[in-house]
Amino acid sequence: MQTIEKLCAKRNIRLTPQRKTVIQLMLNADKAMSAYDLLDQLKEIEPQAKPPTIYRALDFLIEQGFVHKVESINCYIICPHFDDPSHISILFICDKCQSIIEEHSPIIEAQLQSLAQKNMFIIQHSVLEIHGTCQHCANQIVGQ
Ligand SMILES: [Zn+2]
Numbered sequence: 001m002q003t004i005e006k007l008c009a010k011r012n013i014r015l016t017p018q019r020k021t022v023i024q025l026m027l028n029a030d031k032a033m034s035a036y037d038l039l040d041q042l043k044e045i046e047p048q049a050k051p052p053t054i055y056r057a058l059d060f061l062i063e064q065g066f067v068h069k070v071e072s073i074n075c076y077i078i079c080p081h082f083d084d085p086s087h088i089s090i091l092f093i094c095d096k097c098q099s100i101i102e103e104h105s106p107i108i109e110a111q112l113q114s115l116a117q118k119n120m121f122i123i124q125h126s127v128l129e130i131h132g133t134c135q136h137c138a139n140q141i142v143g144q
């Protein structure tokens, strides 16, 4: 939270109490959340909150690189690498428990950049979503 606050100050952007609350909720959850999960929790704090409230806050947080949208499961996660907003994020998504691990790879990043250059393509943002089974769930399958 402190890191985010510092970055916002540095970028000269306003972290409204609402945006702050959404970040706090996501940090507390420590897992992917849908917009409706977030709305439900936000309503406990701000009963007048409506879907556009959440979507506006999320759009802002995505734009700032604090949050990634996970398209394939229509959820949002907080990014642990705020200070590098242009990073390519590799998400390992467990199909059993929906846990998500975020990884970065300078090698893959360089490779993607060179493929993009070859096609004169400018990458704006990229999230690689990779589905499978996490260690915890894989152990459970073996244990059965
Ligand atoms: Zn990230």
Ligand SMILES: [Zn+2]
Pocket: 094, 095, 096, 097, 098, 099, 133, 134, 135, 136, 137, 138
């Ligand atoms: Zn799992």
